[in-house]
Amino acid sequence: MDVAIRFQSITKEFAGIPALRDVTFDVRAGEVHALCGENGAGKSTLIRLLGGAWPAGSYAGDLHVHGERAAFRSVRDAERAGIAVIHQELALVPGMSVAENLLLGREPGRRGIVDRRQMREVAAAQLDVLGGGIDPSGDVGALGVGRQQLVAIAKALVRNARILVLDEPTSALTDTGANALLDILRTLRSRGVTIIYISHRLDEVLDIADRVTVLRDGERVGTWDAEPLSAADIVREMVGRDVAPAARRVVAPASDDRPALSVRAWSVLSPDGAARVRDVSFEAHRGEVLGVAGLMGSGRSELLLSLFGAWPGTVYGDMWIDGVPAAIRRPVEAVARGMALVAEDRRRQGLILGMSVGHNLTLAALRGLSRGGFVRRGRDADEARGLVDRLAVRTPGLATPVRELSGGNQQKVAVGKWLLTRPSVLLLDEPTRGVDVGAKAEIHDLVRGLADEGAAVIMVSSEAPEIMALSDRVLVMREGAVSATFDDVDGLTEADIVAAAISQSPTAGAA
Ligand SMILES: Nc1ncnc2c1ncn2[C@@H]1O[C@H](COP(=O)(O)OP(=O)(O)OP(=O)(O)O)[C@@H](O)[C@H]1O
Numbered sequence: 001m002d003v004a005i006r007f008q009s010i011t012k013e014f015a016g017i018p019a020l021r022d023v024t025f026d027v028r029a030g031e032v033h034a035l036c037g038e039n040g041a042g043k044s045t046l047i048r049l050l051g052g053a054w055p056a057g058s059y060a061g062d063l064h065v066h067g068e069r070a071a072f073r074s075v076r077d078a079e080r081a082g083i084a085v086i087h088q089e090l091a092l093v094p095g096m097s098v099a100e101n102l103l104l105g106r107e108p109g110r111r112g113i114v115d116r117r118q119m120r121e122v123a124a125a126q127l128d129v130l131g132g133g134i135d136p137s138g139d140v141g142a143l144g145v146g147r148q149q150l151v152a153i154a155k156a157l158v159r160n161a162r163i164l165v166l167d168e169p170t171s172a173l174t175d176t177g178a179n180a181l182l183d184i185l186r187t188l189r190s191r192g193v194t195i196i197y198i199s200h201r202l203d204e205v206l207d208i209a210d211r212v213t214v215l216r217d218g219e220r221v222g223t224w225d226a227e228p229l230s231a232a233d234i235v236r237e238m239v240g241r242d243v244a245p246a247a248r249r250v251v252a253p254a255s256d257d258r259p260a261l262s263v264r265a266w267s268v269l270s271p272d273g274a275a276r277v278r279d280v281s282f283e284a285h286r287g288e289v290l291g292v293a294g295l296m297g298s299g300r301s302e303l304l305l306s307l308f309g310a311w312p313g314t315v316y317g318d319m320w321i322d323g324v325p326a327a328i329r330r331p332v333e334a335v336a337r338g339m340a341l342v343a344e345d346r347r348r349q350g351l352i353l354g355m356s357v358g359h360n361l362t363l364a365a366l367r368g369l370s371r372g373g374f375v376r377r378g379r380d381a382d383e384a385r386g387l388v389d390r391l392a393v394r395t396p397g398l399a400t401p402v403r404e405l406s407g408g409n410q411q412k413v414a415v416g417k418w419l420l421t422r423p424s425v426l427l428l429d430e431p432t433r434g435v436d437v438g439a440k441a442e443i444h445d446l447v448r449g450l451a452d453e454g455a456a457v458i459m460v461s462s463e464a465p466e467i468m469a470l471s472d473r474v475l476v477m478r479e480g481a482v483s484a485t486f487d488d489v490d491g492l493t494e495a496d497i498v499a500a501a502i503s504q505s506p507t508a509g510a511a
């Protein structure tokens with residue numbers, strides 16, 4: 001069997017702390033090789049050095065590509081060797097067209113003059129292969145995450161990548177989007193492309209992978225054929241113990257008091273005037289989790305952002321907090337009224353990457369507390385430390401810049417900082433995206449805990465099992481409107497939710 005990549009005794013340290021320890025394994029040519037491990041296990045670090053982002057010399061050990069020792073000094077070197085890495089955070093340039101992104105650095109043309117027509121043609125041909133009906137001349141920033149993902153893959157294929165590495169490609173996709181991506185990967189595999197696949201969605205891993213390697217604390221635990229493995233097997237190797245599956249939420253006592261949040265005839269327009277949310281009305285009570293399901297682009301994020309005063313376009317409708325009318329135009333006003341939002345895009349809205357873990361955690365709480373006129377610095381630091389422990393945020397300390405944490409650990413900080421504010425209305429948008437199984441259970445516990453303490457929680461999630469596990473009531477959105485409300489989740493199935501998210505009703509407006 002041909003070996004495409006050999007990782008040989010790879011060790012990589014950050015400031016003396018090992019992120020990878022003596023990692024050795026082979027990736028066979030033409031296989032899909034999954035890489036699993038808890039947040040901070042070292043997955044992204046390993047593929048960053050394979051992709052040339054950590055240059056040779058910054059780690060110990062050897063990398064062999066198709067039998068030859070490789071010492072990449074840059075991403076370009078790796079690309080020349082046929083390796084393309086699609087990172088956890090996509091490196092596309094918004095404001096530039098799809099075609100420009102695809103051919104960045106390899107624009108066709110002569111003497112520095114770009115041949116735009118040829119560029120569009122090359123891009124269109126490559127995009128056709130992947131499907132998805134993406135317009136090469138459109139702005140990449142205007143595409144949804146799923147299509148941006150396709151553009152990133154097309155970009156790799158334009159560069160003749162024979163080895164494709166995807167770091168959590170589906171964490172931002174709905175199930176449908178993820179399945180479409182997996183189909184594309186199967187096609188690529190049938191053409192001989194070698195694929196390394198990192199994902200916390202273990203059902204997906206078992207679906208697509210030929211073999212699985214598990215990392216724990218920077219060390220390789222083992223490599224197995226995917227065939228006889230179960231998700232529970234992989235989890236056990238990841239964490240070194242058995243993890244109980246998320247328990248079904250015990251339904252909270254019915255609260256017949258005033259709703260904590262009440263929203264009537266809520267409509268949201270994008271800055272260019274397109275309707276994103278249409279005439280949505282709902283109530284959320286203290287002590288309950290209201291799950292919001294729906295497809296990507298169904299208006300769920302826009303709903304949360306607009307309630308929080310963080311939406312750039314026009315918003316219509318009425319809102320009451322604890323029965324008192326609320327006109328919230330900016331996030332500070334929302335925070336002052338006891339609201340909190342964990343946004344979908346943590347890098348843009350959730351975190352200050354250059355700031356320390358401790359500061360990021362306490363920032364929101366400080367802002368919230370200052371309305372009481374005094375600040376409890378010492379106590380906040382204690383709470384921050386407690387949260388870091390509870391969520392098992394893998395960080396050298398509270399003073400470490402968030403930028404240096406692994407993707408999943410950044411997410412834990414983004415969620416955790418709002419949990420410290422003890423909000424009365426908590427808006428969560430995909431709170432466990434990219435978070436490993438153990439931390440996911442901890443975040444679920446914290447969310448439940450906040451609800452039990454009296455918060456009204458409104459949670460958007462694309463993972464039906466998460467909606468089912470946490471929600472007391474479920475609201476499904478389709479094309480900006482509420483397509484179904486389930487006040488009783490007993491007996492509710494994933495199929496019911498999916499049906500409400502996709503079904504065409506005769507009255508549905510144009511997309
Ligand atoms: N630039 C950096 N500076 C310092 N430490 C880093 C840096 N990048 C990663 N680390 C550390 O290396 C370890 C491994 O991180 P890595 O990003 O590889 O984890 P991961 O397995 O990809 O996790 P996740 O599932 O959360 O994405 C973590 O402890 C992380 O804090």
Ligand SMILES: [Mg+2]
Pocket residue numbers: 043044045088167406407408
């Ligand atoms: Mg990672």
